[in-house]
């Protein structure tokens with residue numbers, strides 16, 4: 632699965648922002664046809680997004696399109712007008728059941744067959760941001776093999792359940808935990824909600840570090856200035872890499888000597904810490920760092 636640390640949103644009818652986003656070195660670009668676009672601009676947004684998919688050089692960035700929710704039936708038009716331009720994947724908002732994903736999955740399989748593309752090559756990312764979506768997480772996470780990630784949407788969820796957003800976020804904490812648990816149980820990536828205060832980079836960094844500690848693998852971004860902070864948090868630094876390698880070397884030596892558990896720097900080390908260290912190196916490799924040389 633490709634690395635998705637920061638996923639930058641922009642309105643799909645804004646060619647200037649799409650071009651700016653494409654030049655940033657962000658892992659994923661999400662051209663939005665849903666709530667970032669006014670109702671009377673949907674046709675324009677589909678056309679602008681399709682043209683950008685064909686014409687803009689996105690470099691290494693993944694090209695994603697967020698369509699409208701399943702319930703309001705615009706998603707077929709959204710995909711119908713953009714799929715020929717071959718995005719890498721679609722982001723589905725307000726997903727509430729496995730049925731929705733399976734309908735989209737069949738639609739995309741038909742399109743892939745029509746164009747002669749490998750079936751399953753267009754990936755899906757599902758946003759969980761309603762009470763029903765949280766309640767059906769298990770089925771949603773296991774719904775289709777083209778599903779790569781669950782994305783947590785805190786703002787819409789708070790609206791749906793009648794909660795008031797606070798800086799601490801306890802009102803959405805159960806859902807934020809549930810999304811990462813179900814994503815990981817199904818072998819999917821987990822992507823955290825965006826941080827809406829565009830000028831508070833320290834706050835963004837702290838919230839992103841909390842997401843990382845919870846097991847999240849990426850976070851949505853809504854402004855170019857958020858990208859570097861997010862990608863940095865999800866990329867292990869030299870010290871973390873060195874510590875992980877040291878722990879794994881010590882583990883290998885103790886295993887060879889027939890010892891499963893041992894002490895390193897005054898702390899007990901056993902399998903959970905070994906897995907955590909392996910996870911750090913896997914994230915570093917996925918970010919393109921040379922940890923084995």
Ligand code: COA
Pocket residue numbers: 639640641642647648649651652663666667825853854855
């Ligand atoms: N992607 C790419 N470029 C962006 C961007 C984005 N999300 N947000 C801002 N920019 C660009 C602007 O075009 C501007 O570049 P320019 O001066 O060369 O034109 C530069 O970055 C600075 O932008 P700024 O003036 O600080 O912001 P703004 O007032 O233009 O836009 C928002 C503010 C919030 C409207 C904008 O950041 C945005 O559209 N964010 C995404 C919103 C979205 O998609 N929401 C739906 C999902 S939650």
Ligand code: MG
Pocket residue numbers: 666724760784787
């Ligand atoms: Mg939303």
